[in-house]
Amino acid sequence: MHRFENKVAIVTGAAGGIGSAIAMRLASEGATVVISDVNLQAAQAVAEGIQEEGGKALAIAADIAQGDACRALVADVAERLGRIDILVNNAGVNRRGNLLALSEDDWHSSFAINLDAMFHLCRAVLPIMIEAGAGAIVNTASQWGLYPAPGHIAYNVTKAAVASFTQNLARDYAPHNIRVNAVCPGEIHTPMLEAGVRRAGKTIADLDRMVPFGRIGKPEEVAALVAFLASDEAAFMCGSLVEITGAQAVG
């Protein structure tokens, strides 16, 4: 499939588990992908991997917890590549703990990275998409934003807000032919998940057993869904929150 020929996509958190899989998938289908992450070295490695496969990628460092950095990222891409067709708001952090265990910094940084960055990035990208007459935005929420798992209040509340943000943005900008959707993954095998598993004293096999499908998900499986939502094949999908969980219920 070559659904993204001549398209430019920005992926945030693109050095991470799910983000790098999304970037590779979009590039494999022809997109020029901006690999954005706070970790420039890791972003460059992802970009080089894509280039070695014959794809088009460019690494740009940005700490999206800062509004100025979000605006600078979009301005830089618009200037260097001339267009922005797809924005994948994927970067996120999971500050674990219940309300008394969390620090104030955990709370604020969760909102800054998981939610406020979407506010800044979408405000910068929307005028470009409106002028072009089309655009696709895919946000990474979480199953836990819809059905909160215990002990992750900051994460869950930000992801619930991402779900609502997605629905609101979709309703406001659908008349401009801009589609906004969110993916809500369950347990996906990434560095973020491995850190949580270690902290809880569990193993990946323990998590596999909790999923009716018999295993946790792979980043490539989320990437395939994101690519579909970003593509013209999803032309009538706007404001959707799509769960990808292997039928796991949060308990």
Ligand SMILES: NC(=O)c1ccc[n+]([C@@H]2O[C@H](COP(=O)([O-])OP(=O)(O)OC[C@H]3O[C@@H](n4cnc5c(N)ncnc54)[C@H](O)[C@@H]3O)[C@@H](O)[C@H]2O)c1
């Ligand atoms: N792994 C899961 O099970 C799972 C489940 C549901 C939702 N998600 C969501 O998927 C997204 C990706 O998660 P992942 O599992 O791939 O995690 P990950 O930790 O592998 O990757 C996250 C990436 O975001 C980057 N990042 C963090 N803070 C940043 C900042 N301030 N500015 C720019 N980049 C920053 C990190 O450097 C990292 O490369 C997140 O939004 C996460 O909440 C993950």
